[in-house]
Amino acid sequence: MRAAPNTRVQKMEGLPGDLNSELWGLHNTGQDKGTPDADIDAPEAWRITTGKREGGPVIAVIDTGVQLDHPDLDANIWTNPGEIPGNGIDDDGNGVIDDVHGFDATLNKAYVSTKHSHGTHCAGTIAAEANNDEGIVGVNHHAQIMPIKIFPDDGDSATAATIIRAALYADKMGARITSNSWTGGGYNPVVRDVFGSSEAFHVFAAGNDATNNDEVPSYPASFNLDNSVVVAASDRNDQLGYFSNYGKKSVNIAAPGVAIKSTVLDSKYATYNGTSMATPHVAGVAGLIASEFPDISNQQLKDRLLFGTDAKPQFADRV
């Protein structure tokens, strides 16, 4: 028999089993040639809150729609409490029949399904389920994701009318936060007004043209709304994503957006790049903040996001 020193091993308390090492954006220990702590400090936040479903903030994902029965998402999809499914009646009188799990703004009908994975990927970053023996975990372990579809199944562009319907629905149905991983369409004063006069807090992608939004505006990011934050993409070494738009005056924050693994259609997973992927990281953090501080104002929420960052010199002239 051999004696060995009784060393104590420090166990990371409470980390979900599906926080796998590919999720560098949540927790970066230097895996895959990354830089330790080039992440959003998700485990640190989870000591305070892992998000909230019952009574928690509704987070609208204004995008392609979300796979409602993805096994890593289905427990975190919003349910409209005022609507009886499948009875052909607009029970809650909001103008949309049987809108139980979101809104299809392209058809002005209840959201049912999508043929594009983009919105499902965003939703997974915000709130893929934790500890369910499936794939990944999101920034929030518990949440209410409200899918709002603005991109039709047969296309990749949305009209201003569709976007306006989407934002009005999110507001009417009590979304606290909207996540907007889309750009384009130019300056539209009605779209600006709908988002700006909304009670929700909006998270906008900066864009993927590697250009300066201070010089070449990108909308909706460049609407410059008080109740919004604009997000550039960073990589696993805390550098600006090679594709990411930036803007010292008009882009507020950088978040993980390069090589981001998340949920996609057909109950699968995939790794994407984009400010589209950075945006739901910030929307997810906003969800955690609003879970912990249910009465927080939009300005306080924005301040907590902006002053809770790590200031990096390489981003000083970028965001």
Ligand code: CA
């Ligand atoms: Ca309804």
Ligand code: CA
């Ligand atoms: Ca999971």
